Amino acid sequence: MPIPPDAFFLDHAAGLPLQVQLRRQIIASVTAGRFRAGEKLPSTRALAGHLGVARVTVAQAFAELVSTDYLTSRDRSGHFISDSIERRLEAEPPASDTPRFDWGRQLEGRFARAQRTDRERDWRGFAYPFVYGQADPALVDHAAWRDCAMRTLGRREFDSVTGDLYDADDSELVDHIARQILPRRGISAGPDEILLTMGAQNALWLVTQVLLRPGASCAVEDPSYPGQREILLASRARILPVPVDMRGLPPDAIPPGVSAVFTTASHQCPTNSTMPLSRRKELLARAQTQGFAVVEDDYEFEMSFARAPSPALKAIDRAGAVIYIGSFSKSVFPGVRLGYVVGDPRFIAEARALRGMVLRHPPGHMQRTLAHFLSLGHYDAQANRMRRAYARRREVMLAAIAREGLQLASPEATGGSSFWLATPQGVDSGELAARLKSREVLIEPGAPFFAVPALGRGFFRLAYSSISAERIPEGIRRIALALEELA
């Protein structure tokens, strides 16, 4: 693509001749990598028209730049950045010293410091990715999603794609969530109790901002989801970790005075324990007597293998103290970036106002396409397909884990798409992960999940959502080998 005329501008007030200004802009652009040697400049006519000067003025400036070897000219083809431009740049005097704005002083570095460091961007490059939360292309119904997207992009629905919804949600998607998804968790909610979000991360963030006043205390499971800790750390709330046991969060260990309790009752993240119904009732009873709200992150409820999932906390919440978070990242694919919050209408109204201020709304295209995916039965079909595939992978995982003698840390867990394991005495799962990286195996060491990271050194998570059943045995074998070496 040739350099467009509007890559150049003319400073009339600068008192500098055109060729000087053009030269400086060429230098700056080549230095920045925007222009390259040999690239074609606009015609003198086009540039003159853009800058509002006579064509002859541009032609003269170009001629000057050719004679000084910034440009080359080919008869009738036009002008080009000189091939020897790099040599010209080296010969340039240094730019005048403009003091740089002191961004180091201006920024607190607050967000980058709290940022998660536990995620591998190049997970696809690993032959044995036991990584959680990514898509598995083999399980995603690509054709169905494409078909749903095409419907959304049709003439009749294109308004839902192009318009600004302000702070509202796509009513078709809200309707499907209310009538098709939530009832499966025993939850009954109207549109004023539902807010769409950009996934569970966004839902957690919005909920935290609305729920926790500065200095408030909240109880969280320990270990827990690192993304949640990231959010709570940035919020400056007082975080009180409560160690989980084989049945998840123990309600009697919740400290007094907390404003909120964050829980993953269906599949405790990362141990995958399921909180039994008796504990759920106890938790809600305490919420009432102690006056705290409960934030229930119900990610991945669909992946329940041994038995039907318990009703969500929200389903048995008569007092309205539960804020429920759901997500389509696991059941559809993470890139869909859609989730939802279900709660009291006053809470939802606050969260909606905040979402509107922060990002307006999730793109209408994504919302409407997901609505079609739900209404046409593709979501159900895909959830079933995933469940079957995961059930098979789970069997293969269990067999390989048993065969290789790896140690399950949550042997009773029957849901989710990962296993929580323990290392042999003295083996650091962080070292294990580092060693395995060079052997094409990606695992998730335990430290990022714990309030005190050192307590996580003896644990690691192996997800099977992104690795095929065929590859699992070899991956597990390599893990066992690395464990032996380190033990």
Added chain:
Amino acid sequence: MPIPPDAFFLDHAAGLPLQVQLRRQIIASVTAGRFRAGEKLPSTRALAGHLGVARVTVAQAFAELVSTDYLTSRDRSGHFISDSIERRLEAEPPASDTPRFDWGRQLEGRFARAQRTDRERDWRGFAYPFVYGQADPALVDHAAWRDCAMRTLGRREFDSVTGDLYDADDSELVDHIARQILPRRGISAGPDEILLTMGAQNALWLVTQVLLRPGASCAVEDPSYPGQREILLASRARILPVPVDMRGLPPDAIPPGVSAVFTTASHQCPTNSTMPLSRRKELLARAQTQGFAVVEDDYEFEMSFARAPSPALKAIDRAGAVIYIGSFSKSVFPGVRLGYVVGDPRFIAEARALRGMVLRHPPGHMQRTLAHFLSLGHYDAQANRMRRAYARRREVMLAAIAREGLQLASPEATGGSSFWLATPQGVDSGELAARLKSREVLIEPGAPFFAVPALGRGFFRLAYSSISAERIPEGIRRIALALEELA
């Protein structure tokens, strides 16, 4: 769609017979509107399988519910919610009094209170919508967008749609912004200086969070974009409004001690004045001496009619003090929800960490589709088409405004897709807007744009981005008539 089995659950520990539990759940669901009279229940076999009880147990429970008129039974067709369920509900004793969680006390109402109240969701229902910031379907290249979306949804690129990018951006889109869009503003930036956002609103919010420490002061234009005020109010920064004149923000009126200055130099929002190059240099010189950062919201730079746009502030910013915000909402369509921030790499890193925590990343589908829209030349074609259409509408607007004797408040403004007008002495533009609503005309009264809303009563904005040239004259005529009545 029949009621699915998993809309029901069984509480084994409750000590209540199945038909009692089912009855309560049916009552709750009908009350909430999830089940409706006549709706089909799951088969006894399916429900028994889901609940883990014997089929005969379910059959007995159903029979009990038929005899008490909660369900009806049709031989061989199954069971249905009784048509007289509403009467049954009225006869129910009131639910036990569970104290409700006191959300009123828990919430500060901080966000809902700061929320904008100036936007009409049903703008499409108006025959004469002089409303800013919405899509005009007639100008959007629907077929081209659809084509680009189909490419993104093809097998080769589907990973960009499904995967979790964590806090990264689609590199193709970033590349096109850097090489195709930013040069037109004279801006040179590498990938570490660019952050994609969910539109300009999200960009403004992210920038504000990173830039302004609690208690910091910032200078803003007055009048200015209401969405920006919403964000700054919620941030608890000290907002110092600086009245604009015919040339935009006067740099010598910026108070000392501000951390940042927010400006819309290309087309002042809402007056549309363009800040001349001499003032831009002065602003940047003051940024250096006074030590403030400059946030440049360059929305809608493409819509410049009388002359080529001045270079962006960022283009002449040697000190690196300018944070540049761009958006595709106006040049593509608002529903695309994509914008970008350009700034110092340290600033961008902080903003990226924050964005990752708040929402991860804009959906891969939208990013990649936009990348195709840019690379295939559709963006340029559409921007040109819009410019031509807007230029025509602009002429029609000017003629109608002159003919009807309306008063331009910024007669010298030559860009943007709206006009800023003044009402005759004593006429409140808020009253004008209310009166016009009943006459199918939508205008934007001035009050929401001003730090002191009362100062805006004498102004209003008429955008022509969503109204056809054919309808403009009648719309203007109705406005003039209403003004006469009110004067």
